[in-house]
Amino acid sequence: MSVENERIGFIGLGIMGRPMAMNLVRAGFSVTVHNRTRAKERPLAEAGAKVAETPAEVARQSDVVVVMVPDTPDVQDVLVGPRGIADAAHRGLLVIDMSTISPDAEREMATVLEARGSDLLDAPVTGGDVGAQKATLTIMVGGKRSAYERALPILQAMGKSVHHVGPSGAGQSLKLCNQILCAVNMLGLSEALLLARRAEIDPQQFVDVLGGGAGGSWQLTNLGPKIVERQLDPGFMIRLMQKDLSLAQALASRLSVPLPGTAAVQQLYRGLEASEDGALGTQALILALERLGRPEPNRSS
Amino acid sequence: MSVENERIGFIGLGIMGRPMAMNLVRAGFSVTVHNRTRAKERPLAEAGAKVAETPAEVARQSDVVVVMVPDTPDVQDVLVGPRGIADAAHRGLLVIDMSTISPDAEREMATVLEARGSDLLDAPVTGGDVGAQKATLTIMVGGKRSAYERALPILQAMGKSVHHVGPSGAGQSLKLCNQILCAVNMLGLSEALLLARRAEIDPQQFVDVLGGGAGGSWQLTNLGPKIVERQLDPGFMIRLMQKDLSLAQALASRLSVPLPGTAAVQQLYRGLEASEDGALGTQALILALERLGRPEPNRSS
Numbered sequence: 153m154s155v156e157n158e159r160i161g162f163i164g165l166g167i168m169g170r171p172m173a174m175n176l177v178r179a180g181f182s183v184t185v186h187n188r189t190r191a192k193e194r195p196l197a198e199a200g201a202k203v204a205e206t207p208a209e210v211a212r213q214s215d216v217v218v219v220m221v222p223d224t225p226d227v228q229d230v231l232v233g234p235r236g237i238a239d240a241a242h243r244g245l246l247v248i249d250m251s252t253i254s255p256d257a258e259r260e261m262a263t264v265l266e267a268r269g270s271d272l273l274d275a276p277v278t279g280g281d282v283g284a285q286k287a288t289l290t291i292m293v294g295g296k297r298s299a300y301e302r303a304l305p306i307l308q309a310m311g312k313s314v315h316h317v318g319p320s321g322a323g324q325s326l327k328l329c330n331q332i333l334c335a336v337n338m339l340g341l342s343e344a345l346l347l348a349r350r351a352e353i354d355p356q357q358f359v360d361v362l363g364g365g366a367g368g369s370w371q372l373t374n375l376g377p378k379i380v381e382r383q384l385d386p387g388f389m390i391r392l393m394q395k396d397l398s399l400a401q402a403l404a405s406r407l408s409v410p411l412p413g414t415a416a417v418q419q420l421y422r423g424l425e426a427s428e429d430g431a432l433g434t435q436a437l438i439l440a441l442e443r444l445g446r447p448e449p450n451r452s453s
Numbered sequence: 454m455s456v457e458n459e460r461i462g463f464i465g466l467g468i469m470g471r472p473m474a475m476n477l478v479r480a481g482f483s484v485t486v487h488n489r490t491r492a493k494e495r496p497l498a499e500a501g502a503k504v505a506e507t508p509a510e511v512a513r514q515s516d517v518v519v520v521m522v523p524d525t526p527d528v529q530d531v532l533v534g535p536r537g538i539a540d541a542a543h544r545g546l547l548v549i550d551m552s553t554i555s556p557d558a559e560r561e562m563a564t565v566l567e568a569r570g571s572d573l574l575d576a577p578v579t580g581g582d583v584g585a586q587k588a589t590l591t592i593m594v595g596g597k598r599s600a601y602e603r604a605l606p607i608l609q610a611m612g613k614s615v616h617h618v619g620p621s622g623a624g625q626s627l628k629l630c631n632q633i634l635c636a637v638n639m640l641g642l643s644e645a646l647l648l649a650r651r652a653e654i655d656p657q658q659f660v661d662v663l664g665g666g667a668g669g670s671w672q673l674t675n676l677g678p679k680i681v682e683r684q685l686d687p688g689f690m691i692r693l694m695q696k697d698l699s700l701a702q703a704l705a706s707r708l709s710v711p712l713p714g715t716a717a718v719q720q721l722y723r724g725l726e727a728s729e730d731g732a733l734g735t736q737a738l739i740l741a742l743e744r745l746g747r748p749e750p751n752r753s754s
Contacts, residue, residue, distance in 0.1 A: 340633055
C-alpha cells in the first residue's frame, strides 16, 4: 500500500487542528475527523472528510491517527481514556500526537500503544495558526525511525520543516526548549523596549537599529512592532505559554536544570492572568513590567 | 574646510580602539593618538599617526577627537580630568565618545563642553572586535543633529550602520537596551540548551531546528555553536557585560523600569566572577546554570 493510500484520522479541530486537517484533505488523503465539540467537524465534512463518533471509532477507520488537542490530560483522554484510541488500536496503527504535552506522559502512552502493536510518535509544532494554515509549520518528531519515515509524507502536507530529533518524548522536549527561548527572549525584549521608551528613544528606531545586531531575535523582529503599535491580541496566548512553561519546569525539575529566566516570565504572566489578561498574546508581557513600574493610583484611599 | 581635511584625535587604543583608529588612518584622515599605556601608541605611529602626551594635547592638535575607553570614570578622566580635553577645548571642537558609559554622565559632560563652544556626541558601538577590525560596527549616536552630520564621514570609516537616535545620552541609552537584549537572550539560550542536553537532544539539532523559528536569535545562531563546542573564550567578556548591565540598572532605576531578567543574569555572572571566570565570554553563562544544577562534590567533607 502506498503511503498516499493511508487512511488518516484527525482528532482535535481547534485553531491549529482545523487548518492542519484541511491541508491533509487538500493533499488528497482520505480523512476521518472527530472533535469533542462535534459542531466543529462540519467545515471538514463539507470539504470531504468523514466524521466519527469517538476517538476509538476514528482508530477503527484509520491507518494513521493525528491528535492535536490542548494539554496532557486531553491527549490522555483521547489515547487511553474511555472510547479512546487504545481501545481500538490495531496492529500497524500509527498515532501521531502533534499536541504540546509532557514528554514523560508521552513516553508512558507510547508503551501502552506498543503493547498493542501500534506506534506513537510525538510531533509537536511551532509556527502558530498562520503556519498551520499555510502548511509552513516546523515539526519536531520523537519516536522510532521507521514510524517517522512512515509519517513523513503526512507531516510534509502540514509543515515545511520536519525533523526526527530522537526517541519517544524527544519532540516534546525540544518543543519545550523552544518555548523557553520564546518566553525568555520576550522578557529581554519587554525590559529593553520599556527602558527605551522611558528614555525617550523612538521605539521604531529601537526595532530597526537593534534588530539587525547581536540583540536581534525573531521575537524582536516579529513581535516588537506589535508591542510598539500596542497590538496585544494573540498570536500565541499567554495562557497556553504558561501551560508550556509549566511542562518545561516539570521536565527541568526531573533533570535538575535551573530555569531562573523562565521562572521570572511565569511569575509575570501569573500577574497578568490574575488581571484577566491571560487571553492576550505573549507580547503583552510588557504590561506586567509597566504595572510593576507604575505608582499605585489608589494608594491613599 | 572639507570634512576629509578634519584633523582627528583618537584616545584609547584597546581591543576596540586600536583597529578603529587604524581604519581612520587607512581612510586617509590625519590622526593624532594617545593612550594611557603609551606603548600601545606605537603600531599607530608606525602606520602614520602622530602621538600626543595627554588628552589636552590631542584636543589642541585636532578638530575632532574620538574617545574609546572602558568605563564612565575613564571618560570623565579623559574629558574633564587634569590635562583632559576640556582644558584645551576650543570653539568648534567636536568630541565623539564611542565608549559605553552612563547616559546621565554623558549629558553632564556635554554641558561642560558646550559652555566652551565644543560639541560632545555619544556614539557607542556594537559588533565586537571583529566589527571594529572590519569597519562593520553599528554606531548609535546621541547629540545635536548638526554635530552628527559633521561626524558622519568619520563614523562611516569605522562602521557600516550609523544612526542618529536622539539628543545627548540617547546613543548610550539605546546601547544599554542592546546589552539587555544580548544578556537576557543568552539566559534563555543557556536554560534551553542545558535542558536539551540533559534531555539527550543532540545540541547541534537544537541549534539547527530552533534557530530558524520563533525561538531564534543572534545569540542562538552565533554563540549557540560555541557553547556546544565548549568554546567559552571571549567574544565579549563577562566582566564588561556586567559593567554595561549595571549601567542599564542605574538608568532603569531612575526611570522606574523593573528589569528582572537582567537582574537574574547579573546574579549568575556574579557567581562566575567569584569563581574567577569573569574573563570568559558571555556564552559562559551556561556554566552558572550547570553549577547550580550539580550536586556539591564536597558536601560530606
